[in-house]
Amino acid sequence: MIARYIGIAVLLFLPMPIIIVVLSSFTSAGYLSFPIKGLSLRWYAEFLGSADWLRVLGTSALLALIGAVVSTGACFAAAWAVVRHKIRFGATYETILLAPLIFPHAAIGVIMIVTLSSLGWLGTFSGLVLVHCILTIPYAYRPVAAALRKSDAALEEAAASLGARPWRTFWMVTLPAVRPGLVTSLLFTFIISFDEVTVTLFLVGPFVMTLPVQVFSEVLESASPIIAAVSAALVLFTSAMVFILDRVIGIQFFVERD
Amino acid sequence: MIQTPHIPIASIVETQNLARDNTPAEPILSIDHVTKRFDGATAVSSVCIDIMQGEFVTLLGPSGCGKSTLLRMIAGFETPTHGRILMRGEDMSHRPAYDREIGLVFQNLALFPHMNVFDNVAFGLRARGRTDGLKAKVQDMLALVGLDGFDDRRTGQISGGQRQRVALARSLVTQPDVLLLDEPLSALDLKLRRQLQTELKRIQQETGITFVFVTHDQEEALSMSDRIAVMNAGRVEQFGSAVDTYHRPATEFVARFVGETNLLRGQVQAASGGRVTLKLDNVNATVTVPAGDSSLGLGTDVAISIRPEHMTLGTGTDQPIAATVLSHSFSGATITYALDSAAGRLLAQVPFQPGGGHPLPAKASVSVGWADTAVTLIPGKPGHSQSDMEN
Numbered sequence: 001m002i003a004r005y006i007g008i009a010v011l012l013f014l015p016m017p018i019i020i021v022v023l024s025s026f027t028s029a030g031y032l033s034f035p036i037k038g039l040s041l042r043w044y045a046e047f048l049g050s051a052d053w054l055r056v057l058g059t060s061a062l063l064a065l066i067g068a069v070v071s072t073g074a075c076f077a078a079a080w081a082v083v084r085h086k087i088r089f090g091a092t093y094e095t096i097l098l099a100p101l102i103f104p105h106a107a108i109g110v111i112m113i114v115t116l117s118s119l120g121w122l123g124t125f126s127g128l129v130l131v132h133c134i135l136t137i138p139y140a141y142r143p144v145a146a147a148l149r150k151s152d153a154a155l156e157e158a159a160a161s162l163g164a165r166p167w168r169t170f171w172m173v174t175l176p177a178v179r180p181g182l183v184t185s186l187l188f189t190f191i192i193s194f195d196e197v198t199v200t201l202f203l204v205g206p207f208v209m210t211l212p213v214q215v216f217s218e219v220l221e222s223a224s225p226i227i228a229a230v231s232a233a234l235v236l237f238t239s240a241m242v243f244i245l246d247r248v249i250g251i252q253f254f255v256e257r258d
Numbered sequence: 259m260i261q262t263p264h265i266p267i268a269s270i271v272e273t274q275n276l277a278r279d280n281t282p283a284e285p286i287l288s289i290d291h292v293t294k295r296f297d298g299a300t301a302v303s304s305v306c307i308d309i310m311q312g313e314f315v316t317l318l319g320p321s322g323c324g325k326s327t328l329l330r331m332i333a334g335f336e337t338p339t340h341g342r343i344l345m346r347g348e349d350m351s352h353r354p355a356y357d358r359e360i361g362l363v364f365q366n367l368a369l370f371p372h373m374n375v376f377d378n379v380a381f382g383l384r385a386r387g388r389t390d391g392l393k394a395k396v397q398d399m400l401a402l403v404g405l406d407g408f409d410d411r412r413t414g415q416i417s418g419g420q421r422q423r424v425a426l427a428r429s430l431v432t433q434p435d436v437l438l439l440d441e442p443l444s445a446l447d448l449k450l451r452r453q454l455q456t457e458l459k460r461i462q463q464e465t466g467i468t469f470v471f472v473t474h475d476q477e478e479a480l481s482m483s484d485r486i487a488v489m490n491a492g493r494v495e496q497f498g499s500a501v502d503t504y505h506r507p508a509t510e511f512v513a514r515f516v517g518e519t520n521l522l523r524g525q526v527q528a529a530s531g532g533r534v535t536l537k538l539d540n541v542n543a544t545v546t547v548p549a550g551d552s553s554l555g556l557g558t559d560v561a562i563s564i565r566p567e568h569m570t571l572g573t574g575t576d577q578p579i580a581a582t583v584l585s586h587s588f589s590g591a592t593i594t595y596a597l598d599s600a601a602g603r604l605l606a607q608v609p610f611q612p613g614g615g616h617p618l619p620a621k622a623s624v625s626v627g628w629a630d631t632a633v634t635l636i637p638g639k640p641g642h643s644q645s646d647m648e649n
Contacts, residue, residue: 161360162361162429
């Protein structure tokens, strides 16, 4: 009985910060507070009316889009080699691909400062793309490899024995079979990249800035409720993505073992 | 035992397919000294088989004997390490799978899960760009395998036997020169299996397409095949008609693998007039049996194989081997006795005579013999141990 109350309490507590952020974004006061003073949409208007905020929103969206496509594409190729062609040291490659998951983000940040400045890419959009690809690859690899393992290699052989050339087999048989994995990978890596703060914080500069990092630096300088409005928009956006994911593939896909 | 191709049912096999049959002397498929090695292990060892147009040939053997590897080389998924695979005299060894006119029914069927039955069957025609009259061809083929009206079903919504038929229709609709079947019935229960065996045979005869069927089930092989290639450890031990495979096994392996048998070992004592006299090991008996095709020197190690149903049981001493009954099993028409003798464990299957009294009790003394024509003489191969398959 007690365990049940604790369970309910935890379930109520988990979404609490989100609820508070969303509620406080509707304040009419000029400072961040909770409970809110009066109801207003002025901070949303300010967010959407600000060229600076829209610019970083655009940067983040483009960065996440490119990162998602590149990571998913690269991971598909990698998973193809490991799963289908059973290349030597395949398991080792898999471990390396998943390494960014366990590597401390602060350390990655420092390493990337050194790496990007030697490339001359520090504080540039290309630099961020590179780093976000590295960070999202583990999230792309798992669903893609799992989908490829689940789909039977005999399907491709069957297509070949029926006279389908390799490209036709790829489009008509392989791709439909791994589509759930690819969609999962695209959406997941997009979300991860779009929300990334820790490593990006090391690498932004006067010429390039992402939305979550902008929120972070804003919060250090002021306590404007516009941050709450931006955060609420981020929450809404991420929830929408997860909702689509659930509708298209089903959340079950992430829980299943590969 | 070459099957003359039947006249195919209308519209399923085009007439050009028949026109090509005018050269019966040339095999449609030749496996020419094919060897396949994987990382030093030899999966298939110098196999030679010629298959004629319209034949139903079975590759029979235990798992790991190389039959599936051979099938994959014919399909084009593996390349032979040595040797050639010829179709109508043309070397196919290095041609990719999609460029061969060879159909394949997979063990797990490999139906495309994201397509309905119609699209599965139509896949091959679309891939080869033969879209003229596609709908009619697919529907004729579905009718042939007994699946009219199943066009829109998802492959997940139909039964195991129906999935089998879809797989068959999918690989037959392109009218391949040869259809390979990789143990397609092994996942089905016995009753459905028997039913589909009959149907496979019917479809093969109606379409006139050459079938190469892989199985480890000797009964299946005997009941369906025109010719059987019995494989063991990467080699073909015997390639011949179903009747010969059963009644004239060429090696001990074939005798043991295809059906039950009694193997008695001995040495040649005398040979004359097409008959040889053997001194049997462990038994104080000499027997004289037909020599068959083999010419054997005196003292050569040989074995004779006699099927249980050709053994005769007596109570006197008129037959060569004395034995005692261990147990019996009754199966309606026959009784099978397990017997103990100095030559080892023997099986004898005798017809059950109604009103002929009870089966012989355990420990009863009997003598065992056989009909002269039922004996197969198998030349012993020194060092050719069969122990690997007996485990």
